[in-house]
Structures are given as C-alpha cells and as structure tokens.
Amino acid sequence: MWLREFARTRLRRTPLPLRDLRLAVGFFAGCLILYVVGGPRVMGGEIPVWQAVLPVLVLCGSTAFRSTAPGRAVLVGTVTVSVEAAASGGLGPVLIYTDLLYAAALYGAPRLCRALQFGTVAATMAATVVFLFIGDRSEGVTTGLIVALLLISPVWTGVLIRNHKEQADAERQRAAQINRLAELDRKAVLQTERTRMARELHDLVANHLSAIAIHSSAVLSLQGARGAGEEKPDEPDGDDPVLRALAVIRENSVQGLAEMRRMVVLLRSDRAVDDDWDRPQLNALPSLVEQARPAADAAALTLVTEFPESFPEVSSVIEVTAYRIVQEALTNCLKHAAAGRVRIRCETGAEELLLCVDSPLGRPDGRERQQRPGAPPTAGAGAGLAGMAERAALVGGVFDAGPDRTAPGRWRVRAVLPLDRNS
Known part of the structure; x- marks a missing residue:
C-alpha cells in the first residue's frame, strides 16, 4: 500500500x-x-x-x-x-x-x-x-x-x-x-434563449410601457394646451395631484423603456455579464430616491436617506444587486406602507455592504395602496421579496425581510452583500 x-x-x-x-x-x-x-x-x-x-x-x-x-x-x-x-x-x-x-x-x-x-x-x-x-x-x-x-x-x-x-x-x-462541443452547444442554446427573451421583452413589455408613456404625455399635453400659453405642457400644475401622478407615471415609464432597451441590447449581445454596459451604480441611489419622492409625497410618506458621503468602488455585480434591492424595497413601500417615515440606509465597510429600508408596517385597512376595492390581486404580488433574496444569494449575501422586532409597527428590509468574493 x-x-x-x-x-x-x-x-x-x-x-x-x-x-x-x-x-x-x-x-x-x-x-x-x-x-x-x-x-x-x-x-x-x-x-x-x-x-x-x-x-x-x-x-x-x-x-x-x-x-x-x-x-x-x-x-x-x-x-x-x-x-x-x-x-x-x-x-x-x-x-x-x-x-x-x-x-x-x-x-x-x-x-x-x-x-x-x-x-x-x-x-x-x-x-x-x-x-x-x-x-x-x-x-x-x-x-x-x-x-x-x-x-x-x-x-x-x-x-x-x-x-x-x-x-x-x-x-x-x-x-x-x-x-x-457541449460548451459550444450550451452557448448556442443560451444565445437562442436570450434572443427569444429579448424579442418577448421588446414586443410585449416595451409596447405596454410605450403605451403608458404616450397616454400620460397626451393627457399632460392636453392639460397644458388648455392652460396658460406660457405654461409648458411637461410641467403640470403643482396643485393638481392627478397631473403630478401622471407626470410621475410618464417619467417612470420613460425610464423603464430606457432600461428595457439596455436589457434587450444586453440579451442580444454575446458579451459576458461583467461587461461595462450602462448599468445602475451605487452613486445613483440618491437620484433613485429623488425620483420616488413625488409618489411618496402623494402617499404621505417621508423618505429619509442615510448614505455615505462617497460611495466606494465595488464590482458591477454588487452595484446592480444593491441598486435593484433598494429599488424593489422602495416600490414595496409605495404600495404597502402606511403613512409615516421611510428610512433608507446604506453603509459600506471593508468586507461588506449593508442596505436597510424600514417603513411603517402597513395600511390600517389592509389593502394595497394602488389596488381598487374588489379588484383582483396585483399580478406578481409576492415576487419582489423572492427576487431580492435571490439577488442577494447569487452574490453570497444575506437577505431578510419582515416586521422589525426592535421597533414595533415597522417593516424592515435588510441585505448584507460581501465585497471580497465579488471583487
């Protein structure tokens, strides 16, 4: 032996x-x-x-x-x-x-x-x-x-x-x-599937977003034409909440179309996922919060941010993951949170990145903010938390969401993303 x-x-x-x-x-x-x-x-x-x-x-x-x-x-x-x-x-x-x-x-x-x-x-x-x-x-x-x-x-x-x-x-x-040969076949099948997904996104989702942007712009243009001649159609009366909501809808739909185009280009290309394409970045988190402020004001929510003075340079995977988690958490707050303060916190260390979004636990009537009485549940409800957990798990991070034990009546979304494994 x-x-x-x-x-x-x-x-x-x-x-x-x-x-x-x-x-x-x-x-x-x-x-x-x-x-x-x-x-x-x-x-x-x-x-x-x-x-x-x-x-x-x-x-x-x-x-x-x-x-x-x-x-x-x-x-x-x-x-x-x-x-x-x-x-x-x-x-x-x-x-x-x-x-x-x-x-x-x-x-x-x-x-x-x-x-x-x-x-x-x-x-x-x-x-x-x-x-x-x-x-x-x-x-x-x-x-x-x-x-x-x-x-x-x-x-x-x-x-x-x-x-x-x-x-x-x-x-x-x-x-x-x-x-x-198996690797070549796998790449061919993957590219075919990505092309099919890009086609579906372009033909279905992008068309719906375009329709939303066009209709909201048309309503704002009609209102502007009825008003004073010096008033711009793209700047509706700030006292009318309906027009302000339409402006937010138009802005978000246009931004969604831009991101959809980038995603379609990425899916149809044969570049790797870590290529330097036009991706969300950590320093774009303040602008993301500012874009959500009009909708938050309409829902009686106050957005409070705690961001570092300068965001460190991290890998593109971590930047995209952090941006999407905060974006999805803000969307859930606008849909479900009761009136009150929403705190968005981001802390960076030498080895990990901490993201925390806590908000009021929910509306007293128990209904979603944007759901009509008697309407069926929103399509895709409940998928946001699962998506955030999957994004954190893919980079080796930790994600948890639920009622905050230290602050009763509050809902907390917390994600810890490691930096050393994704450099």
Missing part, C-alpha cells in the same frame, strides 16, 4: 530526468551492496574491482537517460551487457539492462518499440537453439526461459503500459473534444 501511495504522490510529481538520475544512483548503490554481500569473486581477487564496477557505471549512466534518449541508452546497455556477460556474467548489470529495455519500450519511438519486440524474441530463440546444440535439451529449455524472462518480459510489459497510456490519452482528448 505504501509503495503504491508513494508512486502515486511522489513519483508523478518528479520530472522524468530527475527521476532517472535518482534511479541510476539507486541501481549503482544496489549493485555495490550486491557485490559486497554476495560477490566473493570480486572481493577475493578473482576479478578486479574496476572490471566489475565499470559496466555498472556505464549502465547506470545509461539509466540516467532512459526516458530522454531511450534508443541510445538501450544500445549502450546492449553492448555493455554483451561484453560483461562474456567476461564475468554478473547479475547486477543484467538487472539494470532489463530496466533499460522496459524504458525503451515505454518511452521510445514506435519504430524502436517494434524493433525491440521482434529483436528480443529473435535473441531468445537464437539463445535457446544455441544452448540446445551445445548442451542437453533440459539445459537449452531452461536457458531459453531465463533469457525470455530477462528480455521479452520487460519489453512486453513496457509495450502493455505504453498501449494503456496511449489509450488513456486518446480518451482524454476525446473527452476534452466532447466538452468543447
């Missing part, structure tokens, strides 16, 4: 040349230990020490290049083992040579791999035939098995591992190609 874990964690992280160098040093140390422990012919003086150590040095030097130059390494190893076998026939050089054969079959060119397969088989058959003619049959068969174990076995093991690696690489490339 520990050997397998070591091979999976350590050896795979080590570059091949450095791994080969370590292997060569290990082979050399092992051969020296083998000669010291079980080499009486060397230690006793029958074979000079240099004659036993020199082939090991040459083979270990070839091992250092077993993966970078496998052809030359196995060629040098073949010549060295052949000369050493004719001279002394030590076991250590033969074991090192089997590793050179394995590395040549694994890392060498395809032509070298095929040559080693046929060459080792031919060498094994030739050695078997020679020993059959020289000695008896049993000795020839035994010698052939030993030669096959030393020559054919490492080569075919390297070929087997090589085939598995090539198959794994092919499957990996095929999987990467499939992922690229």
